[in-house]
Amino acid sequence: MTQDLVSVTIDGVTLQVPKGTSIIEAAKQAGVLVPHYCYHPALPSPAVCRMCLVEVEKAPKLMPACVTTVVEGQVVHTDSAEARRARTAVLEFLLINHPLDCPICDQAGECELQDYVFQEGRGGSRYGDYAKRYNPVEEFGPDVLYVPNRCILCTRCVRFMEDVAGSPVLNVSERGDRAYIGIDPGQLLDHPWAGNVVDLCPVGSLISRDFLHKARAWELDKTASVCSGCSQGCNTMIDTRDNTVVRLRPRPNLEVNRHFMCDHGRMHYRWMNRGDRIEAPLVREGERHHATDWDHALQRLGALLGSARRVVLLASGAASVESLGLLRRATRKATVTAAVQIPMAEDPDQPLAGVPNLALRRERAPNGAGARLLGYTAGWDEALNAAAAAEVVVLLDVALTEAEARQVGATAHLILMGTHEGQVLGSAELVLPVTNTAEEGGCFVNRDARVQRYQQARQAPGMARPAWWVAAGAGGGDAATAAEAFDLVARDVAALAGLRHADLGLTGRIAGAAAPAGAGA
Amino acid sequence: MSGTATPGAVHHQPYRPVFVGEGRTALEALFPHYPTRQACLLPALWLVQEARGWIAPEAIGEVATVLGLTPAYVRGVVTFYTMYHTHPVGRHFIQVCTTTPCSICGAEEVVRALLQHTGCGELGATSPDGRFTVIEVECLGACGFATPLLIDDDFIEGVTPERVAGILQGYK
Amino acid sequence: MGYPHPSHPLERPLLSRHFGDAGARSFDGWVKRGGYQGLKKALGMTRAQVIEEVTNSGLRGRGGAGFPTGLKWSFMPREVTRPHYLVCNADESEPGTFKDREIIRWTPHQLLEGCVVAAHAIGAERIYIYIRGEFTTEYRILKTAVAEAYHGGVLGANVFGSGQRIDVVVHRGAGAYICGEETAMMNSLEGRRGNPRIKPPFPAQAGLWACPTTVNNVETLAAAAHIVREGAAWHKALCRGNPRSTGTKLFSVCGHVQRPGNYEVVMGTPMKDLIFEMCGGMPMGRRLKAVIPGGSSVPIMNAAEVEDCLLDYEGIVARGSMLGSGGMIVMDDSTDLVYQVMRLARFYAHESCAQCTQCREGTAWTVRILERILAGKGRREDLDLLLDLADNMTGKTICVLSDSCAAPVVSAIRKFPEEFEAYLSRSRAPVTVAV
Numbered sequence A: 001m002t003q004d005l006v007s008v009t010i011d012g013v014t015l016q017v018p019k020g021t022s023i024i025e026a027a028k029q030a031g032v033l034v035p036h037y038c039y040h041p042a043l044p045s046p047a048v049c050r051m052c053l054v055e056v057e058k059a060p061k062l063m064p065a066c067v068t069t070v071v072e073g074q075v076v077h078t079d080s081a082e083a084r085r086a087r088t089a090v091l092e093f094l095l096i097n098h099p100l101d102c103p104i105c106d107q108a109g110e111c112e113l114q115d116y117v118f119q120e121g122r123g124g125s126r127y128g129d130y131a132k133r134y135n136p137v138e139e140f141g142p143d144v145l146y147v148p149n150r151c152i153l154c155t156r157c158v159r160f161m162e163d164v165a166g167s168p169v170l171n172v173s174e175r176g177d178r179a180y181i182g183i184d185p186g187q188l189l190d191h192p193w194a195g196n197v198v199d200l201c202p203v204g205s206l207i208s209r210d211f212l213h214k215a216r217a218w219e220l221d222k223t224a225s226v227c228s229g230c231s232q233g234c235n236t237m238i239d240t241r242d243n244t245v246v247r248l249r250p251r252p253n254l255e256v257n258r259h260f261m262c263d264h265g266r267m268h269y270r271w272m273n274r275g276d277r278i279e280a281p282l283v284r285e286g287e288r289h290h291a292t293d294w295d296h297a298l299q300r301l302g303a304l305l306g307s308a309r310r311v312v313l314l315a316s317g318a319a320s321v322e323s324l325g326l327l328r329r330a331t332r333k334a335t336v337t338a339a340v341q342i343p344m345a346e347d348p349d350q351p352l353a354g355v356p357n358l359a360l361r362r363e364r365a366p367n368g369a370g371a372r373l374l375g376y377t378a379g380w381d382e383a384l385n386a387a388a389a390a391e392v393v394v395l396l397d398v399a400l401t402e403a404e405a406r407q408v409g410a411t412a413h414l415i416l417m418g419t420h421e422g423q424v425l426g427s428a429e430l431v432l433p434v435t436n437t438a439e440e441g442g443c444f445v446n447r448d449a450r451v452q453r454y455q456q457a458r459q460a461p462g463m464a465r466p467a468w469w470v471a472a473g474a475g476g477g478d479a480a481t482a483a484e485a486f487d488l489v490a491r492d493v494a495a496l497a498g499l500r501h502a503d504l505g506l507t508g509r510i511a512g513a514a515a516p517a518g519a520g521a
Numbered sequence B: 001m002s003g004t005a006t007p008g009a010v011h012h013q014p015y016r017p018v019f020v021g022e023g024r025t026a027l028e029a030l031f032p033h034y035p036t037r038q039a040c041l042l043p044a045l046w047l048v049q050e051a052r053g054w055i056a057p058e059a060i061g062e063v064a065t066v067l068g069l070t071p072a073y074v075r076g077v078v079t080f081y082t083m084y085h086t087h088p089v090g091r092h093f094i095q096v097c098t099t100t101p102c103s104i105c106g107a108e109e110v111v112r113a114l115l116q117h118t119g120c121g122e123l124g125a126t127s128p129d130g131r132f133t134v135i136e137v138e139c140l141g142a143c144g145f146a147t148p149l150l151i152d153d154d155f156i157e158g159v160t161p162e163r164v165a166g167i168l169q170g171y172k
Numbered sequence C: 001m002g003y004p005h006p007s008h009p010l011e012r013p014l015l016s017r018h019f020g021d022a023g024a025r026s027f028d029g030w031v032k033r034g035g036y037q038g039l040k041k042a043l044g045m046t047r048a049q050v051i052e053e054v055t056n057s058g059l060r061g062r063g064g065a066g067f068p069t070g071l072k073w074s075f076m077p078r079e080v081t082r083p084h085y086l087v088c089n090a091d092e093s094e095p096g097t098f099k100d101r102e103i104i105r106w107t108p109h110q111l112l113e114g115c116v117v118a119a120h121a122i123g124a125e126r127i128y129i130y131i132r133g134e135f136t137t138e139y140r141i142l143k144t145a146v147a148e149a150y151h152g153g154v155l156g157a158n159v160f161g162s163g164q165r166i167d168v169v170v171h172r173g174a175g176a177y178i179c180g181e182e183t184a185m186m187n188s189l190e191g192r193r194g195n196p197r198i199k200p201p202f203p204a205q206a207g208l209w210a211c212p213t214t215v216n217n218v219e220t221l222a223a224a225a226h227i228v229r230e231g232a233a234w235h236k237a238l239c240r241g242n243p244r245s246t247g248t249k250l251f252s253v254c255g256h257v258q259r260p261g262n263y264e265v266v267m268g269t270p271m272k273d274l275i276f277e278m279c280g281g282m283p284m285g286r287r288l289k290a291v292i293p294g295g296s297s298v299p300i301m302n303a304a305e306v307e308d309c310l311l312d313y314e315g316i317v318a319r320g321s322m323l324g325s326g327g328m329i330v331m332d333d334s335t336d337l338v339y340q341v342m343r344l345a346r347f348y349a350h351e352s353c354a355q356c357t358q359c360r361e362g363t364a365w366t367v368r369i370l371e372r373i374l375a376g377k378g379r380r381e382d383l384d385l386l387l388d389l390a391d392n393m394t395g396k397t398i399c400v401l402s403d404s405c406a407a408p409v410v411s412a413i414r415k416f417p418e419e420f421e422a423y424l425s426r427s428r429a430p431v432t433v434a435v
């Protein structure tokens, strides 16, 4: 692909960028962050905050870096005295009506106003003792609160709802310094993707009720993950505090979710913190389960899986590629009927209008596509029916109805790999505690065959281990890490051939051929 | 959307839609003049204000519906323009210019006379008899004829405090 | 002519010739007075010829920026592949300016003639006349004139039998000074908030509905018809020595003069002649203190600068201000300049569209500081602060409304420091802001 390139010099770094690139994006490539508020790469640029003014040689005045495109030979200074002075002035203007309530503001610590004021704001305010503009907090929607006094009128929220969500329920009302962000009294900010306005807001003006006063930004640990809310596979960041997941936020992936995630996915995290966990391997002796150690448990499991001729695998659609794959390897000598459990929503897909191929999908599990690649292709009922004739049935983190539980209960050897006590069945011969998504590293394959990694965000409870580790120990293969487990699995599966864990990066890779029979069921 | 009472509505009668019958005809007469429905927004809002005297929340809903916009969008536009009333006003709406050219010619005195003779007491308030609302506006574009007033649609030039009482008599 | 006063010998009434003459308002009346001859001639010329004529005439925009009109028209694409639009800027809201209103009020057909000439030149089939909402009388007059013009064959499917289609739509504003800025006007016409747009793209590339668009002031368009009728050379000769400023210009004079009104003079006429001869000077016993010559958005001039100032684009710049819209606010020695500067700042604070940070916050802050000075609570640092804010508000925003607020403030502090000093030293009684 040939593309017109132009050569520009930004703060002394000369680089080539495609024609039409804005100075702000070119600067990013030169390793320079031009401070900005209204600009956001996923939204149209209105150039209103005027924070990104930079000096361009030969231009008569400072230019907004967000909408000024590069031209050949251009020389840009983002940090000249004049540019800095203009930024300091914008910050001072933005603060004159600001309540300066950082100590009680949820945004503190991740606020772009706070950050820039700290970097290059004035020492004291020259505004003096004039009264500040005051407007009460408003409820925009079920989860979003608007704190107008902190608003810097960057209009990101309005543009998101209008241009990206295609549902213009927010507006700029009034004009001059009376302006504020308004909502129609008869409407709510309850669009399925509305929560993104909270992330987009560069200050603490739009806040999430769910996260309200839960944690201070600097206490949070952040882990790259993938949303398990549906088969779209939006890239996320899990924020934890003291080993508790307190918030999910979107992580940019231009191929999958740009900068967004839906509200269903965003709220889909409480289960990660569940308290009623299975903490140790259990073996059944008579009518009761007794705790044991992993050596013993794995030995029993290995013996069962190694000798069985008919095996049924019933797995959760949120189980990782590694776990599903190594379970297949551990049972490779048997005839296996494998099925994956995927909750289906009644509502149709809920798209984000402005982003192609992005929607909250009906398939409400993250790894259905991965499971199918790995041969978990039997129908759910078909697999349940096969249970009667199987010697071994393995349940991997599934939720069974009472009838289903009775159906598998009659199996000779029932093995349960579970995350919480509610899943334990009295007839299970082995109960093996496994980690949930937040507690392990692994991969999911999204509906477009993109293989994406997620990382461990919190410690596993008790003796719980990733299911791949359990499967590996029971004859699945030699893997001490998720990476090794993945590479082992990929070797066997045509669609994953050639993919190595190390190459997946944090934005994933597309699996080669989408051949569901690749695992050779 | 039209016809449903929105919380916070100031009046209690059921909402009467503007764009039915003749109102509808007037609206549709606008369409050929603009390539988009959205562009009919300002003229449509004028039609509402001419018919009802102000632009009620329900009217915002009605305008949004007939032009294929959202109420929030329409509200953002309505509040940008100072001539659209988002609250009911007196029977006669008086706008008086006090920008510099008129100010140096004594516009503030005219304002005082207006507030006194209308009984409004303060700017923006409606007189107890519901007859007048007086507001101060920025330059009316008649600076050589200080001080100009706009009473409803009547543009009156060269107003002095002495003339105020006489002028008001023409508005019952 | 200096409507509402009789024409003064120092004037050269061309556009204003029929001000006060109610008979000129109708289609027939206008034709009887020689109207629509310019248009007839234009229709016999090619687009390029009309543009060339206007270019050679030296006509510059009368709306404020003084951009050469012919050059602006030449930016419109030669090939008409999408609709082209002409927008006539009749928003006239710049404090001190009231000339366009008079053109519409007395000679609406003079404006329509100019509009159609321009539309022909730029290949536009549709003209929007954007008139400010407060001009209720002029709106009615214009609507009537448009109906007459359709009836008379000047507008419609076949303009004067030329086979060309040209339509006019009169569009009412609703109270927003900023809609006089051409890109804000386009947003307003499209049914949006009147927010100025970022340039580029320029209107000739992507204006109304992203189509090529030209925006011209009422007076500019009215003058264009005369130019086509009389020829470029005639217009160029209307000049008093400065070839870059040609033609006549309407000056709206208001404030402290004996005879406020609209005066039409040849470019280059001394400002003193206008103020003291034509307008009759200050009220009895008063002396000139200051003039804001180009609508309120330009620097204030002191009496010394007025003394030898020539009324043309370059002449006023040479004396520290700008010609702008030609709205002159004259202030005598009774004027409290601090109060009036506050009043102007309040105008801009009220009218800021709220997009740009510096403008939204800076205009309002400026007002508060000035009010405090007026209240006798000013501090000496306030003047430096005002100057610094003004600097931060200049050249940094999408449109120049922000700069316009700064200009009078800076010039008043620089040229009339004693006015501020009187409040700061408490030697002048504090003023509480009346309304």
Ligand SMILES: Cc1cc2nc3c(=O)[nH]c(=O)nc-3n(C[C@H](O)[C@H](O)[C@H](O)COP(=O)(O)O)c2cc1C
Pocket: C060, C061, C062, C063, C064, C065, C066, C067, C069, C089, C090, C091, C092, C093, C094, C177, C178, C179, C180, C181, C182, C183, C215, C216, C217, C218, C220, C221, C399, C400, C401
């Ligand atoms: C804040 C602002 C207000 C303006 N108001 C007016 C106005 O009321 N009338 C006008 O003709 N031009 C106004 N202008 C200038 C227009 O943007 C534009 O330059 C003009 O209409 C072009 O016409 P011309 O070339 O014929 O002068 C304004 C500009 C600014 C920045």
Ligand code: SF4
Pocket: A150, A151, A152, A153, A154, A155, A156, A157, A158, A181, A200, A201, A202, A203, A205, A206
């Ligand atoms: S609420 Fe936040 S995102 Fe919206 S305009 Fe204000 S600062 Fe910007």
Ligand code: SF4
Pocket: C178, C195, C196, C351, C352, C353, C354, C355, C356, C357, C359, C360, C397, C398, C399, C400, C401, C402, C403
């Ligand atoms: S300078 Fe002021 S009026 Fe102009 S675009 Fe910016 S905020 Fe709006």
Ligand code: FES
Pocket: A035, A036, A037, A038, A039, A046, A047, A048, A049, A050, A051, A052, A053, A064, A065, A066, A067
């Ligand atoms: S980021 Fe460029 S003006 Fe806001």
